[in-house]
Structures are given as structure tokens and as C-alpha cells.
Amino acid sequence: MDDLIVKMISRIVIPFMIVYGIFIVLFGHISPGGGFSGGAILGAAMVLYTLSFSADVAMKKFPHSVSMKLESGGIWLYILVGLVGVFTADSFLSNQQGGFYIGNAGDLISAGMIPILTVGIGIKVASTMITLFHTIIKEEDHE
Amino acid sequence: MLILNIILVVFLIVCAIAVQHTKDLLGAVILFASYSLIMAVLWLLLRAPDIALTEAAIGAGVTTMLFIAVISRTGRMEK
Secondary structure, eight states: OOOHHHHHHHHHHHHHHHHHHHHHHHTTTTSSOOHHHHHHHHHHHHHHHHHHSOHHHHHHHSOHHHHHHHHHHHHHHHHHHHHHHHHHSSSTTOOTTTTOOOOOTTSSSOSTTHHHHHHHHHHHHHHHHHHHHHHHHHHHHTO | OHHHHHHHHHHHHHHHHHHHHOSBHHHHHHHHHHHHHHHHHHHHHTTOHHHHHHIIIIIIIIHHHHHHHHHHHSOSBOO
């Protein structure tokens, strides 16, 4: 697709979508949203980029090797933060007993490990969505 | 608020039945996106903003894009 209006509109809209997705991921523990919703919005921004510019440009900007590493990196972050609880307290994903900083309810830095887990889930969901769409688009080119 | 709820639910059911009866697959995908949008508003009225966010991003956004990519690879009309 090579359309000037679509390109300009998506060039304006995509930064706001990315900022909104990061906001939802980071504020997942004190407001509606969380890792899955924010990651889906981040992935949708990249899918919009792929649709308005060509698939080759998007794949050069976000190649499959990077998305593969981000995908497994997100879930490894989740597992490693969960394993901290095994060694410092008695169970997987133990939050306050594991020595995480709890803080006051409603602050941005509070609730212990939950913001870190949310960031991990957000990275995983966003890169999974981009990989799915790029796989479907790339299949189209082989014919 | 009750009247708005009734209107939305009736529209939801009409959209769901129309998706099943449409022979044009692209039209069915657009109807399905509007179904997801109404469902997101209904989740918001049911005080579940979490689910509404996810429904608006996944149902109306990503699912529609994936379906349209599949339709562009196969055919537009139902056999």
C-alpha cells in the first residue's frame, strides 16, 4: 500500500499510541489495564506501521531476530522475578515476604514486584502480536 | 441508562446474526468489528474498564487486521 494520506496520518497517530501503551503498562497496578492490554496496544501500533508503510520497511525496523529475543526475554523476566521469591521466602512469586518494596497504595513505585511483571508481560504480548502479523504478511510475498 | 443498555444489547444481537448471514466476508469482518466495539462499551457500562480496554484493542483492532490479511490471501466471497 502506498498512500500519502494514510502515511501522514499514521505518522502522527503512532507516537501517541506508543505513549498510551507504555502508560497502560506502567500504571497497570494502580489503574485499569495491565500487561496484556498495554502490550496489545503497543503491538497494534506496530501493525499499523506495517500496514501503512510496506512490510519490508517494518521488518527492517523490527526484524525477526529482535522480536524473537524480546519474546523470550519478557517471559524470562517473569520467571526470574518469580524465582527471587523462591530463594528469599517460601513460594514462587511471593511479594512482600520476598523483600520487595511495597510502598504506599496509589503511588507509581509500589506493590513490590507487580510493575516488573507487568512490564515483562507487556513486552511479550507486543512482540508476539508483531511476529504473528509479520508471519502472515511474509507468507503473502512467497506467491 | 437502562434504555441505552437495551439499545446496545439489541444492536449487539443484530450484529451477531448479521455476521452469520452475510455472504461477503469483508462485510462480515466489519460487522464483527462493530460487534466488538459495542461489546467494549457494554463492558464499560458493566464497570469492567479492564476488559473494555482489552476488547477494544484485541477485538476491534488486531482481530480485524488479522482477518483482513487472511481475506487478502484467500478470497472475498463465501463459496
